[in-house]
Amino acid sequence: MSHTASKPSRLLSLDALRGFDMFWIIGGEEIFHVLAKVTGWAGAIFMAEQFTHAEWNGFRPYDLIFPLFLFMAGVSTPFSLARPLAQGQDRGPMVGKIVRRGLTLVLLGIIYNNGLQIKPLEEMRFASVLGRIGLAGMFAQLIYVFNFNKPTRQYTWLAVLLLGYWALMMLVPVPGCGAGILTMECNFSSYVDRLLLPGRFHRVIHDPEGLMSTMPAIGTGLLGIFTGNLLRQDSKTLPNTQKIQTLLAAGVACLAVGWAWGLVFPINKNIWTSSFTLFAGGWSILLLTLFYWVIDVRGYNRWAWVGAVIGTNSILIYLAQHFIDFDFTAHAMFQGVLKYFSEPTQEVLGAICYVLVEWLFLYFLYKKKVFLKV
Numbered sequence: 033m034s035h036t037a038s039k040p041s042r043l044l045s046l047d048a049l050r051g052f053d054m055f056w057i058i059g060g061e062e063i064f065h066v067l068a069k070v071t072g073w074a075g076a077i078f079m080a081e082q083f084t085h086a087e088w089n090g091f092r093p094y095d096l097i098f099p100l101f102l103f104m105a106g107v108s109t110p111f112s113l114a115r116p117l118a119q120g121q122d123r124g125p126m127v128g129k130i131v132r133r134g135l136t137l138v139l140l141g142i143i144y145n146n147g148l149q150i151k152p153l154e155e156m157r158f159a160s161v162l163g164r165i166g167l168a169g170m171f172a173q174l175i176y177v178f179n180f181n182k183p184t185r186q187y188t189w190l191a192v193l194l195l196g197y198w199a200l201m202m203l204v205p206v207p208g209c210g211a212g213i214l215t216m217e218c219n220f221s222s223y224v225d226r227l228l229l230p231g232r233f234h235r236v237i238h239d240p241e242g243l244m245s246t247m248p249a250i251g252t253g254l255l256g257i258f259t260g261n262l263l264r265q266d267s268k269t270l271p272n273t274q275k276i277q278t279l280l281a282a283g284v285a286c287l288a289v290g291w292a293w294g295l296v297f298p299i300n301k302n303i304w305t306s307s308f309t310l311f312a313g314g315w316s317i318l319l320l321t322l323f324y325w326v327i328d329v330r331g332y333n334r335w336a337w338v339g340a341v342i343g344t345n346s347i348l349i350y351l352a353q354h355f356i357d358f359d360f361t362a363h364a365m366f367q368g369v370l371k372y373f374s375e376p377t378q379e380v381l382g383a384i385c386y387v388l389v390e391w392l393f394l395y396f397l398y399k400k401k402v403f404l405k406v
């Protein structure tokens with residue numbers, strides 16, 4: 033059926049896309065890596081390479097996984113906050129909830145990195161994927177709350193964040209290096225992190241989820257909020273066809289500006305450059321537009337629940353696959369069948385079974401309506 037609700041409280045396409053995004057994080061990419069290893073097929077090797085991060089500058093599809101998730105957190109913001117803000121409810125409780133959620137994700141990220149063990153400060157890693165989502169999402173939501181119904185100010189914030197980060201990275205000198213040098217050793221973002229961020233870094237002298245690169249990541253959340261603002265509009269006022277056309281134009285524009293900016297300020301996920309924010313944002317907008325058109329507009333949604341099972345418990349499975357031995361369970365459940373196949377086939381099917389066990393775990397929680405709410 034078509035998307036007829038004027039102001040839906042939740043988009044099925046958003047849950048499905050979040051599930052699609054998380055699928056690759058929880059083991060989907062490993063299927064291609066195993067396939068490439070056991071077959072040596074050129075196509076499998078090419079696909080496996082796409083599911084690795086660019087070493088420094090550059091962009092591969094796997095580099096989209098993280099910003100896409102943060103983008104979608106932004107998309108959901110107007111659906112949860114616009115109504116109470118429009119009704120004039122007190123912002124205080126909203127702000128408190130936003131800040132608590134952001135800091136909770138930072139704490140969960142620290143636990144994800146270090147467990148609950150007592151470690152010396154220098155051995156702990158404080159920066160994390162969840163921490164980046166928590167802080168960037170928190171500040172993006174606060175900008176939205178304090179500039180509700182003031183879209184010009186929201187867009188101004190995006191421009192200030194991206195241009196300000198570019199200016200800092202290119203104009204402020206790093207001791208012993210100079211200004212505008214974007215190597216791992218000499219870029220200004222990593223230098224600031226080494227000054228302010230305690231503990232160990234993911235790459236010894238650099239952390240891709242550091243403090244300063246959170247600044248343009250807020251822009252990723254804002255791009256999601258702008259998209260959510262548009263999708264939430266009454267379909268009678270702004271028809272679905274016009275929404276899709278606007279989103280397609282916005283996505284292509286972000287890609288073009290991000291690519292052009294990347295010629296002088298390289299597209300780089302490691303330091304989340306402003307060009308990366310726009311380039312990844314463009315792909316995120318286009319992907320969500322595709323899912324929205326197929327699922328919510330055209331109504332081809334019978335399959336969407338498969339992704340929604342993952343998407344509605346995305347934080348939980350991100351944490352669980354780090355602490356629960358799903359590989360042991362997959363081996364116990366399927367080894368009796370897999371042993372009848374050749375060893376290469378066993379490896380490929382084993383990678384598939386690993387993801388299947390995680391999905392079944394989430395499906396059980398989905399049917400029981402058990403969701404981790406942060």
